[in-house]
Amino acid sequence: MTDLAxxxxxxADRDRILRYLQDYGVYLGVAVLLILNIFLTxxxxxxxxxxxxxxxxxxxxxVALGMALAIGSEGVDLSVGSVMALSTSLLSxxxxxxxxxxxxxxxxGGAAIGVANGSLIAFIGVQPIVATLALMVAGRGLALVLLxxxxxxxxxxxxxLGSGDVLGIPYLVLIAAAxxxxxxxxxxxxxxxxxxxxxxxxxxxxxLAGLPVRRVLILVxxxxxxxxxxxxxxxxxxxTASDPTSLGNLMELSAITAVVVGGTPLSGGRIRxxxxxxxxxxxQLLTATLIKHDLPPSWTQIAQAVVIILAVYAARERGKR
Amino acid sequence: xxxxxxxxRISARTLLxxxxxxxxxxxxxxxxxxxxxxxxxxxxxxxxxxxVVSEPSEGxxxxxxxxxxxxxxxxxxxxxxxxxxxxKEANPFRIAETASIKAEAKKRGVKLLTANAQSQFxxxxxxxxxxxxxxxDLLVIxxxxxxxxxxxxxxxxxxxxPIVTIDRKINTKACKDYVSFIGSDFVEQGKRAAxxxxxxxxGKGDVAILLGAAGNNVTTERTKGFQDRxxxxxxxxxxxxxxxxxxxxxxxxxxxxxxxxxKPGIDGIYAENDEMGLGAVNxxxxxxxxxxxVKIVTVDGTRNAVQGIVDGWIxxxxxxxxxxxxxxxxxxxxxxxxxxxxxDIVIKDSAYTKDNAKADLGKAY
Numbered sequence: 262m263t264d265l266a267x268x269x270x271x272x273a274d275r276d277r278i279l280r281y282l283q284d285y286g287v288y289l290g291v292a293v294l295l296i297l298n299i300f301l302t303x304x305x306x307x308x309x310x311x312x313x314x315x316x317x318x319x320x321x322x323x324v325a326l327g328m329a330l331a332i333g334s335e336g337v338d339l340s341v342g343s344v345m346a347l348s349t350s351l352l353s354x355x356x357x358x359x360x361x362x363x364x365x366x367x368x369x370g371g372a373a374i375g376v377a378n379g380s381l382i383a384f385i386g387v388q389p390i391v392a393t394l395a396l397m398v399a400g401r402g403l404a405l406v407l408l409x410x411x412x413x414x415x416x417x418x419x420x421x422l423g424s425g426d427v428l429g430i431p432y433l434v435l436i437a438a439a440x441x442x443x444x445x446x447x448x449x450x451x452x453x454x455x456x457x458x459x460x461x462x463x464x465x466x467x468x469l470a471g472l473p474v475r476r477v478l479i480l481v482x483x484x485x486x487x488x489x490x491x492x493x494x495x496x497x498x499x500x501t502a503s504d505p506t507s508l509g510n511l512m513e514l515s516a517i518t519a520v521v522v523g524g525t526p527l528s529g530g531r532i533r534x535x536x537x538x539x540x541x542x543x544x545q546l547l548t549a550t551l552i553k554h555d556l557p558p559s560w561t562q563i564a565q566a567v568v569i570i571l572a573v574y575a576a577r578e579r580g581k582r
Numbered sequence: 583x584x585x586x587x588x589x590x591r592i593s594a595r596t597l598l599x600x601x602x603x604x605x606x607x608x609x610x611x612x613x614x615x616x617x618x619x620x621x622x623x624x625x626x627x628x629x630x631x632x633x634v635v636s637e638p639s640e641g642x643x644x645x646x647x648x649x650x651x652x653x654x655x656x657x658x659x660x661x662x663x664x665x666x667x668x669x670k671e672a673n674p675f676r677i678a679e680t681a682s683i684k685a686e687a688k689k690r691g692v693k694l695l696t697a698n699a700q701s702q703f704x705x706x707x708x709x710x711x712x713x714x715x716x717x718x719d720l721l722v723i724x725x726x727x728x729x730x731x732x733x734x735x736x737x738x739x740x741x742x743x744p745i746v747t748i749d750r751k752i753n754t755k756a757c758k759d760y761v762s763f764i765g766s767d768f769v770e771q772g773k774r775a776a777x778x779x780x781x782x783x784x785g786k787g788d789v790a791i792l793l794g795a796a797g798n799n800v801t802t803e804r805t806k807g808f809q810d811r812x813x814x815x816x817x818x819x820x821x822x823x824x825x826x827x828x829x830x831x832x833x834x835x836x837x838x839x840x841x842x843x844x845k846p847g848i849d850g851i852y853a854e855n856d857e858m859g860l861g862a863v864n865x866x867x868x869x870x871x872x873x874x875x876v877k878i879v880t881v882d883g884t885r886n887a888v889q890g891i892v893d894g895w896i897x898x899x900x901x902x903x904x905x906x907x908x909x910x911x912x913x914x915x916x917x918x919x920x921x922x923x924x925x926d927i928v929i930k931d932s933a934y935t936k937d938n939a940k941a942d943l944g945k946a947y
Contacts, residue, residue, distance in 0.1 A: 303845075305844075354614070355615070
């Protein structure tokens, strides 16, 4: 019955629903998970719990912001996890000069990897997935050469960065929120943002229009590298240790998931920062729900995969139109 | 147009290369970490000096003698020993393991050749072949995998090279493809951890397990030992939470944060390695708990964890002894002199509690 009824105007309706799902499905998902948890998870509705989830999601979100820029330019940055590892190694190595110098060196390390990624892509024409894969391997290697094993960080400034707060809001959450606002502003209101989206839409057209394609692409990967380094620094502060062996492992997957689930198409030309934030929160809530209910750890991975497939399905249907 | 393009390409490449080289130089050249001052004192203790030396627990299991294995007797002092390490010395266990082998070789005046497979199994296979080609008469192998050793071991057996594997067993025939396996009993480690947990909690309450990496035999065996002993000795101690921390501090911290929010009344946490236990300590501190509120028992025996006992955050640490040097060389010595040795040798793991943590801190690796 329903099938028949839909028969006539189905394509338009279905299309509208799918577009709606792609744009707002992630918020729906977050809402559903929140409601489920409030009823099913003991002690979920508490300030401490929300604080924990927000602190845990902060580094993932910061990396995802950079990833959104890369994906918006029709690229991807697989090196983000390794950049986190590199930044933690550099930080640990330079703390002897003082916290701020070490922080700056760590961020420069991220920027350097970004320059390398961007140059390979913009000047030599290497595919983003290949270029950043190369730096993913090289970055982790370099991080382990610099600091072969976990080392404690005793610097008090770092410790307070990791666990301190302003009016009950942890520094990590404030920094992540501020960066999300900045990146949203850059995407929507700056020339760089518009050029980036134009390049993501069609690189040949952008080149013909006389846009500084190379400069913009390099800047995109520098942003991604620096944001990943910020995430690495914050994760180090929270752990009060530099662990280049495991820090940032599989971070590229979490970040790409957050971006794609948030409604940013992999085909470039469009970036949804609000959706990316919600996407990161969605994955965090999903993981937290499964852990809190003590479900087998492998379920988390399967659940994440299901979410990715749903998101990509919605995006694909729309792209085919 | 063309020349400029080429020029910009060249300059980009040059820029890239110099940039990377410069940053590498910068990164390594003028680094100054927090505690460069006391670095030497830390590394000095990494050797075997003053540490508990393992005793071969005489097992009742099958033994191996040189006649059964093939080959001829030789004098260990004049022999060349090859050591193949599986992973790079990036964690305290591997550092202490390699240091122990090197220290014992030096002590006995034996010529030692070493190789490190950097976590690549194919490299370890060629490492072992290289060691044989370079003239190793005896081999000590810390295997990366349990499987896939038949071809290389067969070629070693053809030359009658006695092989001792340490810390991980390989799935081939003992006393044919290799002489003995020396390692810890991970199930026993789990049981001893359970004993400590029972003592710390008084045998009742709710405990959580931070599991190691999935699909790892160390994880399975440390879990089994713990659960079996709890079931047998303290039925009132309930295991209410089992999640993986993947043997990493960060994951241990994140999982514990979720745990203490959903189960605030948790009495104990059994972490299947020290790093996850230290992550749990971070999480408890962050949640405003005080030392001793939640009893933590871990396995490994690294210095940081033993320091955690001294500070009151950790109740007990079961050691997983990485110091295979003395036992490995003793086994090879006994074997090559013609005396039979046990095929399965269990290394003695000590334990740290608040009674001995302070005094034995120097023995932790």
